[in-house]
Amino acid sequence: MKKFVIECSNCKKKMKIQNKPAKYKCPSCGTIHKIGRIKLIGISIKSFFTGIIDTIRDIKNNMVYRYNSAKATYKYMSQLKKNMKNDPNWSNxxxxxxxxKQMRDANKKSFKDFFKKKVS
Structure with missing residues (x-):
């Protein structure tokens, strides 16, 4: 069953309630809260819009993070390119x-050389 998180009107601490009209006792202060159908509908609508707002906030934060990452990468690559131009040995x-690598490969024996007879 779906649960909602509400704030206790007495102690201002959060408590979980189920999606059905009933009486709920706050685990912190012991205050009894009577939740009816109309209040449940209000809580449901509020949690729906809160979820949408949280999703939009997450999308915005993700876009900002990606933009900053791309910006930092561009700065790094520009600096690297600049340093390469200044170093005369980098082009070589x-x-x-x-x-x-060619020298190392030239000294290696091939698979065919293993089966060739040695001439002495």
Whole structure:
């Protein structure tokens, strides 16, 4: 059964009630609250709009977070690009990496070499 959270009118603490008209006792102060059908409808409508407002707030916060993340990434990439242009060795870095890999691969024996007979 669906439950609602309401605030006690006496102690201002939150308490859970079920979705049916009944008398509910506050667990903190012991005040008895009589909840009728009309009040339940009001609580239901209020919780519906509260849920919509919370969803809109979450969407807004998510958009702000994504915007700030994209902005920070753009700043970082701009700074990185600027630093690469200032470093004369950066343009040769990839070429050096490629050449080192080719040298390593040239020294490796292939699978076919394993089966070739050695000539002595």
């Amino acid at each position: 870095y990839r070429n050096q990496q490629r050449e080192e």
